[in-house]
Amino acid sequence: MNKIITFAVFLLSAHIAFGITPDEILSAIDKNRNYGTISYDATMEIHVGDEVRTKTMKTLGRGTEKALAEFTNPQDKGTKYLKINKELWIYFPSEQDVVKISGHMLKEGMMGSDVSYEDALESDALHKKYSAVLTGEENFEGHSCYVLTLDALVKDVPYYKRKMWVDKELFIQWKEEMYAKSGTLLKVSRVLEMKKIGVRHFPTKIEMVNMLRKNTKTVFEMSDIVFDVKVADNVFSLQNLQR
Amino acid sequence: MYSVCKICKGKTLMPFKKIGLIIAILACVSRGETSRETGLIVSGESRNDLVGLESFDKNKPAREQSDFAGANLLTLNLQNANAKSAKIEGSVDFWLLTGAYAEAYRRIDSTSSLIIPGLSSVFIADVRKLYASLFLPFADVSIGRQIISFGQGMVFSPIDVFSSVNILDLTLRRSGSDVARLRVPFGDLAGIDAIAKLTAKSREEAAAIKGYAHVAGFDVAGIGMYQGAQHQAITGITFKGDMVAGVYGELVEHWKQAGQRSFTGILGADYSIENTWYFTGEYLYNEKPETNDTAAQLSILQTTIPLLHHHYGFLMTRYKINDLMNISASAIVDISGKSGVATLQYFYNILQNADVVVYAQYYRSSSEGMLPLPFDQATYGLRVEVAF
Numbered sequence: 244m245n246k247i248i249t250f251a252v253f254l255l256s257a258h259i260a261f262g263i264t265p266d267e268i269l270s271a272i273d274k275n276r277n278y279g280t281i282s283y284d285a286t287m288e289i290h291v292g293d294e295v296r297t298k299t300m301k302t303l304g305r306g307t308e309k310a311l312a313e314f315t316n317p318q319d320k321g322t323k324y325l326k327i328n329k330e331l332w333i334y335f336p337s338e339q340d341v342v343k344i345s346g347h348m349l350k351e352g353m354m355g356s357d358v359s360y361e362d363a364l365e366s367d368a369l370h371k372k373y374s375a376v377l378t379g380e381e382n383f384e385g386h387s388c389y390v391l392t393l394d395a396l397v398k399d400v401p402y403y404k405r406k407m408w409v410d411k412e413l414f415i416q417w418k419e420e421m422y423a424k425s426g427t428l429l430k431v432s433r434v435l436e437m438k439k440i441g442v443r444h445f446p447t448k449i450e451m452v453n454m455l456r457k458n459t460k461t462v463f464e465m466s467d468i469v470f471d472v473k474v475a476d477n478v479f480s481l482q483n484l485q486r
Numbered sequence: 487m488y489s490v491c492k493i494c495k496g497k498t499l500m501p502f503k504k505i506g507l508i509i510a511i512l513a514c515v516s517r518g519e520t521s522r523e524t525g526l527i528v529s530g531e532s533r534n535d536l537v538g539l540e541s542f543d544k545n546k547p548a549r550e551q552s553d554f555a556g557a558n559l560l561t562l563n564l565q566n567a568n569a570k571s572a573k574i575e576g577s578v579d580f581w582l583l584t585g586a587y588a589e590a591y592r593r594i595d596s597t598s599s600l601i602i603p604g605l606s607s608v609f610i611a612d613v614r615k616l617y618a619s620l621f622l623p624f625a626d627v628s629i630g631r632q633i634i635s636f637g638q639g640m641v642f643s644p645i646d647v648f649s650s651v652n653i654l655d656l657t658l659r660r661s662g663s664d665v666a667r668l669r670v671p672f673g674d675l676a677g678i679d680a681i682a683k684l685t686a687k688s689r690e691e692a693a694a695i696k697g698y699a700h701v702a703g704f705d706v707a708g709i710g711m712y713q714g715a716q717h718q719a720i721t722g723i724t725f726k727g728d729m730v731a732g733v734y735g736e737l738v739e740h741w742k743q744a745g746q747r748s749f750t751g752i753l754g755a756d757y758s759i760e761n762t763w764y765f766t767g768e769y770l771y772n773e774k775p776e777t778n779d780t781a782a783q784l785s786i787l788q789t790t791i792p793l794l795h796h797h798y799g800f801l802m803t804r805y806k807i808n809d810l811m812n813i814s815a816s817a818i819v820d821i822s823g824k825s826g827v828a829t830l831q832y833f834y835n836i837l838q839n840a841d842v843v844v845y846a847q848y849y850r851s852s853s854e855g856m857l858p859l860p861f862d863q864a865t866y867g868l869r870v871e872v873a874f
Contacts, residue, residue, distance in 0.1 A: 347732060
């Protein structure tokens, strides 16, 4: 009982000290991620030791629920990914074949990168899936940040625990650590570049490091970002995937 | 020398002058990959194999049991840049076979391919895809040579009678089929796919209709088909979903004249451990084996096998060393016929757009098996792939 009271006092004092609740921060992050439609070109640099492989793609998205990405680099040219909620299909142009990605493959790195299919598929609002505790404030690479620790409320999340460095004004996660249930650090992501597009501040260059692999990282950079583009209803469909 | 490249029929072969003209046209109209919405986008891949062949024919002296071969493949893909409402797509394979592969090919068909004098080489052009599509408001209509992938099987797919898998190809490529196709969507994840085979001979007519949907996390489809050449109707269902492992299958019933029925089915599963080990397995059951007079087509270009027995299997495991390298081992086996092919390969994405593959394949022969070779044979190959 004492522990509960102590914890409640800690939460209350944290609220008073920081002036904002952890749930409000999560909601602000979710609000920042919330958009109608988006289109962008992207470059994915996959670093393995000293070697770098670059993949390029064009992407269309509707909210965080639907996305269609088409690779444009020579080796993967015409390969398309269709994401609808938490399911993923890949179209292989050489064989004109659509393959549904099995659930166990979702932790696999997308196109050999450190970004897993599961990372790409994450579409739920954070505040619905995680409970958050505000553990402090830090200056991260010149940005004044809230430090937030998240614990999963449900099982169907890619990571059981997360630690985020959230910009106090823009509510961008400049850094994020992702943990397994065992407490093992799995991945670390860092925003390398952020741009103001219209009224929205949006991370345009992100680095993802898989801590379970040696000497690898992936840098994902977006360009020509346009929000609220006109997208036909049938774009996010199996029919269109095969076109 | 008896090599695997033994028979190659049913391919589209073009005279050399026409091929030269096609290349010239492509060079003129191609604008590369630009943001312009006109012209053609050309891409492709060069795949060059150097292969050592070893046959285990005890009746021959050892020095006659080894040979060398080369298989050089240039694939040119083209597509119109503005493909929003209509699309043309083509994919042409230009093969240059040398050594034992060329000799084996020449033995079978020396008239329709180009044989380069003095080089022991054979030049072949194979059009895998060449079709046009119109994206109408209510349906997509496509006409021409396309790859029709109706089933879920990676190696065995009894429902895929239009585009069969080349089981000797390391990447399990499929052949194209000349069809007219109509695809009508019913929502994002459901629709109808109807196909009619284009053929001059009425007895070879074929048509199929597939209805597909996504139900409770599973991709499911029902298929009806008629094959004039075999005088048979085919009905079947396919599925793919998750039950801890990824599971998929095809259950197919063949309806022949005079009320004869037979069943063919596959069950497959895939699983991975720690994003490092990957496993895929397929089992095929064939209720009514085909007769021995159905010839196998064995070729590095396209291999198709008749189902002469009841039980077939496929197993593959892949170990990922890192994101650039992996090792895989696979076996495709005619269990009843005691015949099959085992493949071991090491893959290295050595440079941006360039791969190196080192591989070995072993063909287990059997007079009645799926690979009717007179003796066992092994190949050891080095492949360089460059995409552009």
